[in-house]
Amino acid sequence: MKLPQKIALLMGFSILTSCQNAPVSPTAPPAPVIVAAAPVIPAMPLPPLGAAVSLTIPTLDADGTRSSPNKGIGPEETLWHVRSSFNVSALICQGSAWGRLAGDYNRFLKKHESRLNRANRAIEAKFQRENRGNAGRRARDTHITSLYNYFSLPPVKSRFCNTMLIHADEMAALNSADLRDYAATTLPKIDAIFTDFYDSYEAYQKALADWQKLYGDQNS
8 A cells, every 4th residue: 555545544544533532412402392371261250149140130320320110209109119118028038037027017017007008099199190090000000010029139139138127127116207208218228229239230241241252252
């Protein structure tokens, strides 16, 4: 072998040996796979006090307050509506906690019979003035049915019955001459039980609409 060939062979062997002995850089670990977390969907809003999910509620009047059969009525009707609320409580508030309301109501009727009859005659005359013939009686019957249904709203039964216990004690101590003034301050308190609920139900409806807009498709 000629000298130039030997030199070239040795140089090649030296380069190969050098490459074999060179330090090997560690292999970089694979980039972690980032999995996007599933969006957290808040619970769907529920109706207040266990009410039905679809409930028709009274609208707001021009003054911004909730429409109610207890608004815009005269003093005799106000007294009669308090009597009606007491009547409804005697019918629907049962059990050991509320059962005495039936007896309280009967004693109320007996004690104030004359004054309540006077209120009743005044209301009958009003409906007769506003309607002709038997239409007056029908209009009043319809109004009273609507009022009793209003006071019988199931979701607020507990609050209503507890409130009427307080008013029953107050009314037991009243003189007949004081009934009208008492009714004027008491009926708004009773009515607030129902208007407060309807306000909260309207807030639920708005919250549900917002929830469905944001999460309805994701929850299907």
